[in-house]
Every structure is written in C-alpha cells, then in structure tokens.
Amino acid sequence: MTDMTDEPQQNTPTKLVLYVAGQTPKSMAAIRNLERICREKLPGRFAVEVIDLRQQPHLAREHGIVAIPTLVRELPTPIRKIIGDLSDSEKVLVHLSVGD
Amino acid sequence: MQPTERENGIRKSRTGIDGFDELTLGGLPTGRPTLVCGTAGCGKTLFASTFLLNGAAHYDDPGVFVSFEERPVDIISNVASLGYDLQGMIDEGRLLIEHIAIDPADLAEVGDYDLEGLFLRLELAIDQVGAKRIVLDTIESLFSAFTNPAILRAEIRRLFDWLKEKGITAVITGERGDGSLTRQGLEEYVSDCVILLDHRVSNQISTRRLRIVKYRGTAHGTNEIPFLIDEDGFSVLPVSALGLSHQVSEERISSGVNDLDSMLEGHGFYRGSSILVSGVAGSGKSTLSASFAAAACKAGEKALYFSFEESADQTVRNMRSIGMDLKPCIDSGMFRHVAARPTFYSLEMHLAVILREISRFNPTTVVLDPISAFIGTGDPQEVHAMLLRIVDFLKSRQITGIFTHLVHVQGSDVETEIGLSSLMDVWILLLNREAGGEFNRELYLLKARGTSHSNQVREFLMSHDGIRLLPPYVGEGGALTGTARVAEEARSRRLENQRRAEVAALSERLEQRRRKAMAEMEMLQAQLAADEAELKRVLDGEKAYLNQLETDRQNMQSSRKM
Numbered sequence: 001m002t003d004m005t006d007e008p009q010q011n012t013p014t015k016l017v018l019y020v021a022g023q024t025p026k027s028m029a030a031i032r033n034l035e036r037i038c039r040e041k042l043p044g045r046f047a048v049e050v051i052d053l054r055q056q057p058h059l060a061r062e063h064g065i066v067a068i069p070t071l072v073r074e075l076p077t078p079i080r081k082i083i084g085d086l087s088d089s090e091k092v093l094v095h096l097s098v099g100d
Numbered sequence: 101m102q103p104t105e106r107e108n109g110i111r112k113s114r115t116g117i118d119g120f121d122e123l124t125l126g127g128l129p130t131g132r133p134t135l136v137c138g139t140a141g142c143g144k145t146l147f148a149s150t151f152l153l154n155g156a157a158h159y160d161d162p163g164v165f166v167s168f169e170e171r172p173v174d175i176i177s178n179v180a181s182l183g184y185d186l187q188g189m190i191d192e193g194r195l196l197i198e199h200i201a202i203d204p205a206d207l208a209e210v211g212d213y214d215l216e217g218l219f220l221r222l223e224l225a226i227d228q229v230g231a232k233r234i235v236l237d238t239i240e241s242l243f244s245a246f247t248n249p250a251i252l253r254a255e256i257r258r259l260f261d262w263l264k265e266k267g268i269t270a271v272i273t274g275e276r277g278d279g280s281l282t283r284q285g286l287e288e289y290v291s292d293c294v295i296l297l298d299h300r301v302s303n304q305i306s307t308r309r310l311r312i313v314k315y316r317g318t319a320h321g322t323n324e325i326p327f328l329i330d331e332d333g334f335s336v337l338p339v340s341a342l343g344l345s346h347q348v349s350e351e352r353i354s355s356g357v358n359d360l361d362s363m364l365e366g367h368g369f370y371r372g373s374s375i376l377v378s379g380v381a382g383s384g385k386s387t388l389s390a391s392f393a394a395a396a397c398k399a400g401e402k403a404l405y406f407s408f409e410e411s412a413d414q415t416v417r418n419m420r421s422i423g424m425d426l427k428p429c430i431d432s433g434m435f436r437h438v439a440a441r442p443t444f445y446s447l448e449m450h451l452a453v454i455l456r457e458i459s460r461f462n463p464t465t466v467v468l469d470p471i472s473a474f475i476g477t478g479d480p481q482e483v484h485a486m487l488l489r490i491v492d493f494l495k496s497r498q499i500t501g502i503f504t505h506l507v508h509v510q511g512s513d514v515e516t517e518i519g520l521s522s523l524m525d526v527w528i529l530l531l532n533r534e535a536g537g538e539f540n541r542e543l544y545l546l547k548a549r550g551t552s553h554s555n556q557v558r559e560f561l562m563s564h565d566g567i568r569l570l571p572p573y574v575g576e577g578g579a580l581t582g583t584a585r586v587a588e589e590a591r592s593r594r595l596e597n598q599r600r601a602e603v604a605a606l607s608e609r610l611e612q613r614r615r616k617a618m619a620e621m622e623m624l625q626a627q628l629a630a631d632e633a634e635l636k637r638v639l640d641g642e643k644a645y646l647n648q649l650e651t652d653r654q655n656m657q658s659s660r661k662m
Contacts, residue, residue, distance in 0.1 A: 021216040029211075057220040066202055067246065068216035083246075084211035095208040 013047040014073065016096075021068045022054045026085050030069035033086040041093060110317040113161065113233065113269045116154025117147070118335035118456070120310075123325065125318055128293060133260050133270040135290040137281045138297030143308060143329050144273040146182075147297065148235040149175065150334045151271050153184045155233045156194040161269075163233035164225045165197045168241035172197040182333045198225045202245035209247055215255040219262065231268060238273040240284050260289045281313065292316050298324065307446035310336055326452040337452030348372065349498055356395025357388070359569035363545055363554035369526060370550060371464070372498040374491050376520055378505040379530030384541055384560055384567075385504040386410070388530070389467045390419050390426070391567055392502050396465035397429040404463040405437045406454060408473040412437035423564045436461050442473040450474070451486045455493055466494060470504040471520075484520070491523045525549040530560065533581065540582035543569055559585070 018034055020027035031050060038046050053060045053068070063072065067083040073096055082095050112126030121127045128134045128151065136144050148165075155161035167175060175197055176186045189195040198221060226234065239256060246252055263270045272290060274282030281287045287294055294313040299306060309324040327336040352367035361368040369375060375392075377385045386409075393403035407415060415437060416426045429435035438457055445453060458466060468490070474483045487503070494501040505520065521527055527546040532539050541560035545553045558569035559581045573585045580588050 019217065021220060024214075024216070026212055026214060033211075053217060053220050057224040060217045060221045061198070061224065064201060065217040066200060066215055066221075066242075067213045067218075069213060070217065079206055080208070081206055082208045082210050084209050084213045087211035091208070091210045095210070 013045055014096075015075065016046050016048045017063075017072045017074070018048060018050045019053055019060070019063070019065045019068065019070045019072070020050060022052065024068075027069050029085040029087065030071070033089070033092075034071065037086070037089045037092055041089065112318075113155065114159055115147075115151040116158055117150055118332070118337075119325075119327075120334075120336040123336060124312065124315060124320060128269055128271065129315070129317070130269050131264065131267040132292040133263055133272055133290045134293040134295065135272050135274055135282070135286055136295045136297065137274040137276055137287070139276045139299055142276075142297040142299040143327070143334060144275075144297055145170075145178075145237050146329060146334050147295075148237055148271040148273055149179055150182075152195070152233050152235050153179060153186065153189070155269075156189050157184070161232040162194045162229040163196075163235070164222070164229060164231045165195065166222065166225070166234065166236045167197060167199050168201075168236070168238060170199075170237075171201075172199050182331075193229055196225050196229045196231070198222065202242070204245045207245065213248075213251065215242075215252075215259070218255075219259065222259075226266065226268065234263065234268050234270045236270065236272045238275060240274055240282065240286065243284050256286070257289050287313075297327075302446065305443060305446045305449075307449050309448075326446075326448040328449065328452060328456070335456065337456055347498065353500060354395050354399070356391040356393075356398075357567045357569065359558065359567075360543070363556070363558070363569070364548055364551050365553070367551075369500060369548075371500055372495055373500055373525040373549075374494065374523060375500070375502045375526040375528065376505060376524040377502060377528045377530065378507050380507055380532050383530035383532045384562060385506070385530055386415070386469050387418065387422060387562060388528070388543075388567065389469055389502045389504050390415060391422070391424060392500075393435060393465055393467050394419065394424050394426060394429065396463075396500075397426075397434040401434070401465065402461060402463040403429075403435050403465040403467070404458060404461050405435065405467045405469065406457075407437060407439045407469050408442050409470065411439050421564070422562050423566050436463070447474060447482050447486050451489060454490060458493070458497075458499065463499060465500045465502070467502045468504070469502075470506050472504075472506040487520060488523060521547075531557070535581065536584045538582050542581060 016034075018030060020030060034048060038048060051059055053065065059065070065072075069083065069085065071082040071086060071092075073080040080095060080097070082092060086092050110132075111130040112124070112128065113130045114121050114127040136147050138144050152163040152165055155163050165175060170178075176190075179186050186195060186197075190197065200218065200221065222234070225231065239259075242252055242256075243249065260270075260272075272286060274284070274286045276296075277283035277285070281294065281296060291314070293315045296311045296313050298309045298311070300309065301307075308327050308329065310327045311322065311324045312320045313322075325336055327334065349371040351371040352364075352369065353371050354368040355361055355364070377388055379385050386407075390405065393405050396403040405415065410418070412430070416430070419426050426435055430437065436457075440450070440453070442450070444450075454468070471483075471487060474486070491501060503520070503524070524547075526548045529544045529546045531542040531544065533542060541562075542557050543560040544557045545555075547553075556572050558571060559573075561568045561570060573580045573588065
C-alpha cells in the first residue's frame with residue numbers, strides 16, 4: 001500500500017482508490033498514469049490510495065473488484081469505477097466528472 | 101488450450117442427481133470444467149447447484165458457488181425449497197457463495213485491463229473452504245459488463261485453464277445462443293464435457309430434455325433424455341430400450357378373480373406377463389385391473405396403480421362397490437395410486453415419471469389405466485414406442501403389467517389402434533353386448549401365451565361379492581346373457597319339470613299294472629296249490645286203500661291155511 005497524497009489545496013481532496021494486483025505492467029502503467037494526471041491536471045484535488053489485492057484479496061470481495069486495474073471514486077455518490085491502465089487522461093477526467 | 105493428461109479412465113465426481121450418474125457412468129469429470137447450457141428457465145442453475153450441494157452434503161467435496169446474477173439470499177431460498185440447508189453448510193464452512201455483481205452503468209473502461217480481481221476472489225473463496233467443486237453461474241454475464249470481448253475471451257480461457265490446473269471440478273452455465281450452444285461460444289473453451297438442457301413445448305405440453313453433447317473419455321449416448329424438476333429436485337430419467345433377453349418366470353400368480361384363474365388352467369397368469377384388458381366404455385376394465393392389484397396386495401406384494409382418469413379416492417370408492425377395500429392396502433404402503441392427467445406431461449415425461457415411480461416403489465404389479473388416454477397426446481408411433489419401453493422395462497424386472505385400453509368399436513377382431521397386441525402376453529377382451537333391451541358384460545380371453553386357456557365367452561358379473569365369471573349359457577338361440585339367460589333358464593326348467601312329471605305318471609301307471617298282474621298271478625298260484633293238495637290227498641287215499649286191500653287178502657290166506 002502506497003500513499004500518494006498531493007499537498008492539500010482549498011478543499012479537502014477527493015479520495016481515489018486504485019486497485020492493482022502485484023507489479024504487473026498494467027498495474028504499474030496505471031499507477032504511473034494516475035500520478036501524472038493528478039500532478040499535471042488537477043494538483044491537490046485528489047488523495048490517491050493504491051491497494052495491492054494480491055496482498056489483501058479480501059478487499060476485492062468487499063469492494064466488488066473484478067477487473068484490474070480499477071480506479072474507484074466512492075464520494076461523491078454515485079460511485080464511479082474506471083478500469084484499465086488509465087492511458088487516456090482526458091477520458092479519465094471525464095469519468096471522474098471533475099469538469100463541474 | 102493447454103494440453104491435458106489423458107489417463108486410462110478418467111476420475112469422476114458424482115452429482116447425486118437421480119439417473120445422471122448412471123447415465124454418465126459416475127458423474128462429471130473430476131478436475132475439469134463442464135459446460136451446462138440451455139435456454140432460459142431450462143434448469144441450468146438447478147443442475148449446477150444440485151451438483152454443488154450434493155458434493156458438500158454427501159461426497160465430502162466442499163464447493164464454491166460463484167453467482168454473477170442472483171444474490172446469495174435468493175440462491176439460499178431457491179435451494180431451501182428442495183430441502184437443502186445451504187445456510188447451514190455455509191456456516192459449517194463447507195460451501196461458500198461468491199457473488200460477483202458488476203453494474204456496467206458505473207463502470208468506464210480506459211485502456212488495457214484484465215480480470216485478475218476475479219481470479220483473486222475465486223482463489224480466496226476456493227482456499228477458504230478447500231473447494232473441490234465450483235459453479236460459475238453464468239460467466240456470460242461478464243460480456244454485458246465489459247465491452248472489450250477480446251480481453252474477456254482471453255481471460256475466460258485463462259480462467260478455465262487455471263481451474264483445470266487447480267484440479268477443481270467446475271460447472272459453468274451458459275445461455276443457449278443462435279446457432280451455437282452458448283451465446284458467447286463458451287463451448288470453445290470447455291472441451292471435456294458439454295451438457296445441453298432443453299425445454300420444449302409441443303401441443304402446449306412442455307418437456308425437459310437433457311443431452312450429453314460431449315464427454316471426453318466416456319462412452320455416452322447422444323440421445324435426448326427427459327428430465328424432471330419437481331419437489332425432489334432435478335432427476336434425469338434414462339429411458340433405454342431393452343432387448344428381448346429378459347428372464348421369464350414359471351411362477352403363476354392369481355388374477356384376483358377365481359373364475360378367471362380357472363380359465364387360465366386354474367393357476368392365473370405367469371409372473372411378469374403383460375396383460376392387456378381392452379373393452380368399450382363401462383365394460384369393467386378399471387375394476388378388473390384394480391382387482392388384480394388388490395390381489396397382489398393381499399398376497400403381500402406391492403402394487404402400483406397409474407390412473408390417467410381417476411383420483412385415488414375415486415378408485416377406492418369405486419372398488420368398495422364390488423366389496424373390495426383398498427384403503428388398508430394404501431395405508432399400509434402396499435398399494436400406491438399415482439394419478440396424472442395425460443395432458444399433464446408429454447409422452448416422454450409420462451414414461452420417465454412412470455419408470456421412476458416403478459424404480460422407487462419396486463412393485464410386483466403395475467397397472468396403467470388406461471393407455472388409450474395417451475393416444476390423443478402424441479402420434480401413434482410415439483405412443484407405441486413409449487408402451488414398448490414400459491413393457492420391456494416391466495419384463496426386465498419381472499413385474500406383471502396390466503394395461504387397460506378403451507376401444508370404441510366392439511368386435512372379436514378388434515385391433516388396438518396402437519398395435520399393442522403383439523407386445524402383450526395376455527389379452528382380455530371385455531364386451532358389452534346389447535340383447536333384449538339390456539347391456540350385459542362379457543369377458544373373453546383372446547390370447548394367453550403359454551397357457552391352454554379357456555375359449556369360452558364368460559358373462560362378467562360385478563356385485564358386492566366381487567367379480568364372477570359365469571360359464572356361458574348356450575341355449576337354442578345361441579349364448580345368452582343377463583335377463584335373457586335367466587328367462588331361458590326358467591323356461592328350460594319349466595320344460596324339464598313337465599317332462600319329469602310325465603315320466604313319473606307313466607311309471608306310476610305301469611307299476612300299478614304290474615302289481616295287478618302280480619296279484620292275479622298269486623291267486624292262480626294259490627288255486628294251483630289247493631288243487632295239488634287235493635290231488636295228493638286223493639292219491640294218498642288210493643294208496644292206503646290198496647295197501648289195506650293187500651293186507652286183508654294176506655290175512656284171509658293165512659286164516660285158510662290154519
């Protein structure tokens with residue numbers, strides 16, 4: 001588990017959880033891409049937690065994770081899930097609904 | 101696909117499904133995935149869950165149920181109705197339900213991914229209970245959740261290989277697709293065992309059928325086999341035609357009607373015979389066959405009565421009218437009455453249910469009343485094939501079978517519409533003939549293989565004292581029955597009486613004459629005797645006179661000398 005918290009801005013940052021499984025290329029790419037998006041586009045808006053399901057498989061059951069990697073935005077509701085290596089920054093931002 | 105080791109004789113895991121394990125010579129291939137496919141509502145999930153539950157309950161194989169659709173609570177309540185305590189087994193750690201729900205609405209795909217999360221969850225579940233069996237119901241749901249089919253196909257292939265590697269016996273369900281066994285072509289990935297379930301409706305009657313499409317390493321039939329889902333769960337009913345190599349019995353059993361036994365050399369039928377009782381409406385077919393069954397019960401044997409027209413209570417009531425009480429037999433479990441409308445199931449289903457009931461109850465006598473009820477529900481060839489199977493099945497078990505058949509046209513040359521006579525060992529024909537303004541029942545033994553049976557047409561009488569078969573009354577006007585018989589008998593009796601009276605009068609007269617003659621003879625004899633006595637007296641006097649004369653003469657001579 002790694003914490004990648006950017007320095008906080010005016011609002012409390014939105015919490016994102018990225019589920020990965022081990023050090024697979026896809027997982028590593030997702031972590032890299034997410035880091036880049038947060039750094040370049042929205043510094044300080046997000047607090048990102050990375051969970052390695054290989055270490056804690058019961059969390060996959062608890063949070064209903066099937067595909068790897070999965071990025072979850074639990075709040076604000078409704079819950080949002082993005083699966084894939086997050087290679088398209090624009091799409092990721094659209095699905096995280098950060099335009100509003 | 102990863103090559104799998106081929107051993108001599110693969111291991112199998114019993115499903116505990118009635119009939120299925122016999123059909124597949126042991127169940128599903130152990131350690132391999134089996135695909136169960138079929139249309140919606142055909143029983144895939146039930147098949148899969150029965151396999152899993154029986155594994156945990158009876159074969160000490162813990163299992164995991166992976167549900168992609170139904171919630172665990174629904175699964176638990178579904179199987180509770182079949183008598184399985186799923187929650188109890190979950191609490192004991194023998195079973196686990198893994199619910200994998202994916203809502204595509206809150207899911208977006210950006211870039212490359214895999215289903216490692218699914219693998220991790222399955223692995224966790226498998227390790228948690230030490231599962232040897234797993235059910236995936238139905239993995240095709242993933243295709244509606246994820247949009248990239250290329251990734252999915254690769255992942256599903258990987259999943260099946262992974263399951264094989266783990267040596268888990270898996271059942272994967274899949275919905276029937278157009279032109280393929282499953283919508284997503286899952287059969288591509290599962291090559292060991294494929295079972296197709298089918299649910300067809302014809303003439304508004306539904307039939308469930310099962311077919312083993314593929315089973316590597318096992319000789320299997322490819323016939324469609326009916327199966328049943330009822331209060332006992334899932335049961336497959338293999339209906340195989342048997343040869344003519346069955347054993348025959350020399351033992352004779354009573355028909356329950358003494359007069360009928362006496363028509364059959366006095367001993368009744370051979371055990372294991374097939375007996376056809378045919379006749380028009382109201383000729384007493386049901387009554388006769390029920391009394392066969394009751395006779396078996398009386399002899400301490402079990403009888404199974406399939407009625408396609410009457411309920412159990414009705415049969416009991418009707419039999420009471422001829423002084424036969426079936427109730428105690430039913431209560432003691434010796435007599436079982438199964439009632440089902442012909443339209444309730446399809447033909448095969450009826451057949452399957454009949455065979456299953458027979459196998460379970462294990463009777464020595466089976467009655468099917470009436471088989472003609474099926475003619476309307478299927479084409480004659482199918483009906484014939486079905487009855488052939490029943491006859492073969494009964495014969496192979498040496499069960500005596502009684503089949504009633506309703507005919508519409510009466511005559512001694514009646515041919516059953518379904519050409520049954522050749523299947524039957526005994527054919528009892530019941531007639532209902534009109535004569536002199538009344539109908540009278542008659543019984544005739546058309547054939548009885550292996551017995552020198554009576555060739556008489558007997559009058560068939562049902563009363564409170566039971567069934568009686570009266571010998572025919574053959575008068576001047578042919579065989580007579582009913583009132584005509586009674587009248588004819590009375591008339592003959594009158595004639596006979598008259599004749600006897602005449603004979604008596606004549607002999608009386610002759611006797612008198614004889615006596616008179618005798619009396620005259622006696623009188624004459626007495627006269628004769630008197631005459632004889634007179635004659636004797638005269639002769640004696642004469643003789644005495646002559647003697648006296650001689651004596652006197654001698655006396656005179658001697659006096660002269662002196």
